[in-house]
Amino acid sequence: MNKVSSVSDQIRDWMDSTGRNARAAAQVIAHAPTGVKNRALQAMAQRIEKDRERILEANAADLEAANTTGLSSALLDRLELTPERVSAMAQGLNQIAALADPVGEISAMNTRPSGITVGRMRVPLGVIGIIYESRPNVTADAAGLCLKSGNAAILRGGSEALNSNSAISGCLAQGLADAGLPEGVIQVLKTTDRSAVSAMLDSPEYLDVIVPRGGRGLIEKVSAESRVPVIRHLDGNCHVFVDEGANLDKAVEIAFNAKCRRYGVCGAMETLLLASPVAPAVLERLVPRYREAGVALRGCERTCALVADCTSATEADWQTEYLAPILAIRIVDGLDEAIAHIGRYGSGHTDAIVTNDLSRSQRFVREVDSSSVMVNASTQFADGFEYGLGAEIGISTDKLHVRGPVGLEGLTIEKYIVYGDGTIRP
Secondary structure: OOOOOOOOOHHHHHHHHHHHEEEEEEEEHHHOOOHHHHHHHHHHHHHHHHHHHHHHHHHHHHHHHHHHHHHHHHHHHHHOOHHHHHHHHHHHHHHHHHHHOOOOOOEEEEEEEOOOOEEEEEEEOOEEEEEEEEHHHHHHHHHHHHHHHOOOOEEOOHHHHHHHHHHHHHHHHHHHHHHHOOOOEEEEEEOOOHHHHHHHOOOOOOEEEEEOOOHHHHHHHHHHHOOOEEOOOOOOEEEEEEEOOOOHHHHHHHHHHHHHOOOOOOOOOEEEEEEOHHHHHHHHHHOOOOHOOOOEEEHHHHHHOOOOEEEEEEHHHHOOOOOOEEEEEEEEOOHHHHHHHHHHHHHOOOOEEEEOHHHHHHHHHHHHHOOOEEEOHHHHHHOOOOOOOOOOOEEEEOOOOOOOOOOOOOEEEEEEEEEOOOOOOO
8 A cells, every 4th residue: 555644634634725715616627618628728818817916026035035045957947037038828718718529529439330439528527736946937727627528526736836826826826717607616725734635646546637737746655645646747858869871961950959958858858868879969069058058968988989078978978857948968879779779768748859861760760668758849739739738747758648738638537328218237
């Protein structure tokens, strides 16, 4: 049996109250018309735009506190809200409203020889618990996705984003009220007590699934202790392999973008794999650009022989999601070695090959076991918006129920529906 950390009576009472509210609200939102859900989402977006300055002030307070506690640069980047990021939250809610409603969708209707007609209907999961660190934009994204997919949500953000999440949650609550929906549909926890996480993990009577988003420590704690089913969103130790059949112009641009567009996202490349025949030419063009961008390079023995001042990579470097301007580089003897490296060190998140050879690209797609496998594209495309899914709740590295970017459909399941006409089984 999973061992859940002990919680105080006060926190347990709070979880019981929050859970009961969520269960009651889940019954309402599961059957809410699409128009009502869309009105709530649009009202939330309007409130966020209207309260932009208040949200930014709250975020500034969080950033000031985080700087004094030594939060890493990657987490600071995830924590920071700008006017553009606030607008993106509102835009995301409006985009969710514009997406097709998956709830009630019927598929695969099939009349059987017995006379019954069998099909599948998409329905909400119920109550979703979301535990996340830094990123206050997750508060709006996750709330919007849960609402549109007919689920109630209990959100627990990190203590470093408490003020930001509180300001955003006020906008969400007002949006629910504007649409006539109960406040229990979206509950954002406003406590820094870490045992609140343990209380959520020990509440299968209230929560149907938990989605953790954060560092490996958080994911491992939730996976080890939860009595509630978990959709894991593990770290992104992502790779780009430049094949000997690659167009070098494309390879250089992809390898630079995959690392340097944003360092703190889970789709950022952490290890660059280079086929030995093209490695010198690629490094000659890429290294100056990485140096100019301030990226520290850690390489295998063959890489260090080609790149001055390159630090020798350790075994830990191949395993690390840096989320920082640090890149590991390894020269390999072809596709087999690249696939083997990814299989040993990758996290199953996103990996890419750059090549003009169709047969090698297809082998890579078939044999690399990650939630997203790309050909001639930057790993930073691993994102629900870019996949046409709208906002996402995260990138699942699990293999049960849902894998990859988790959007609206990933927050629902199917049930079988059967129609007869007085039909009995002989």
